[in-house]
Amino acid sequence: MKMWMRKALVALFTIATFGLVSPPAALMADKPTEHQSIKETGYTAVYQKREETKSDGEEASESSFDAYTDEMLNAAEDQSFAKFGNRISPVIEEEYRQDVLPKIEEIIVSHLMTLKDNDAYQDLVVSGKPTAGKSEKIFHVYNRKTGEDVLRFHVRRDKPPHEGYWFNFHYHTAEDGFQTHHDLGSIYWDQNTPPNWMSH
Known part of the structure; x- marks a missing residue:
């Protein structure tokens, strides 16, 4: 989810609940994208690193x-x-x-x-x-x-x-x-x- 959309949803959730309920953790989490x-x-x-069974x-x-x-x-x-x-x-x-x-x-x-x-x-x-x-x-x-x-x-x-x-x-x-x-x-x-x- 794009950052601006996540921020907008957090703001809307906060307004809708008058700030009494915290936004869902899924919206607050900062998950890395692909x-x-x-x-x-x-x-x-x-490009993940190869196995750790390498020589020095x-x-x-x-x-x-x-x-x-x-x-x-x-x-x-x-x-x-x-x-x-x-x-x-x-x-x-x-x-x-x-x-x-x-x-x-x-x-x-x-x-x-x-x-x-x-x-x-x-x-x-x-x-x-x-x-x-x-x-x-x-x-x-x-x-x-x-x-x-x-x-x-x-x-x-x-x-x-x-x-x-x-x-x-x-x-x-x-x-x-x-x-x-x-x-x-x-x-x-x-x-x-x-x-x-x-x-x-």
Whole structure:
């Protein structure tokens, strides 16, 4: 259940009972969702850690991979909020963290996992400069040795007729020359034109 819906139900329950009865525990519980941030819950079911019957070398390698993954995910989150700026962040932060960021994290982790066996994952880094104004780039994941992009995470401003403005989050991959838009979700802004990216 979405956070805003849970809060609304708690408020309605409290009003309906004049505050004399506590809301049900199910509404108050803060259960992690399947797509909750990997940094908060560890890897999702798809990327759960392997059995604990590893040799010391395997455990050290796993620990190194986990640390590098956390570093990448922190950088991705930092670049996202740098892109949004102080004017957009407060409006979309909660929905972004709940619906979009976990998908971005899963894509990054999935890509790192494909390179884990030969330690090539350590060549990938998150770009450090989101673009301002109206341009789409949030951040790219690129190979620091070759300088070539591997994944590109973007956000586009959409304005369907009579619907107001939406932020469409998507990504592109090097596999098809960055041609296909892979959808990550959309967040509604308002009927009014949103400020430029990185506005403070």
